[in-house]
Amino acid sequence: xxxxxxxxxxxxxxxxxxxxxxxxxxxxxxxxxxxxxxxxxxxxxxxxxxxxxxxxxxxxxxxxxxxxxxxxxxxxxxxxxxxxxxxxxxxx
Numbered sequence: 001x002x003x004x005x006x007x008x009x010x011x012x013x014x015x016x017x018x019x020x021x022x023x024x025x026x027x028x029x030x031x032x033x034x035x036x037x038x039x040x041x042x043x044x045x046x047x048x049x050x051x052x053x054x055x056x057x058x059x060x061x062x063x064x065x066x067x068x069x070x071x072x073x074x075x076x077x078x079x080x081x082x083x084x085x086x087x088x089x090x091x092x
Contacts, residue, residue: 003073006065007069010063013062017056021055024036024047031092066080
């Protein structure tokens, strides 16, 4: 339970950071929603506060942490590992 709780926390934040990055870097057609809304609303997002490169690095750290945390589950963690990898490379 502890491993899954940590995974959920890390992957949830990584997903949000990547979503905030995509809001800046992707086109609305790719996202399937209006891009640039966070900046227009002056939201305090990771990219707004730390920049895109630092935000990508933080998302990668969180994905790596999530993957490491569920390693104790052995091969049963493979779908979770794949999900974490996808979150860190997604483009929409």
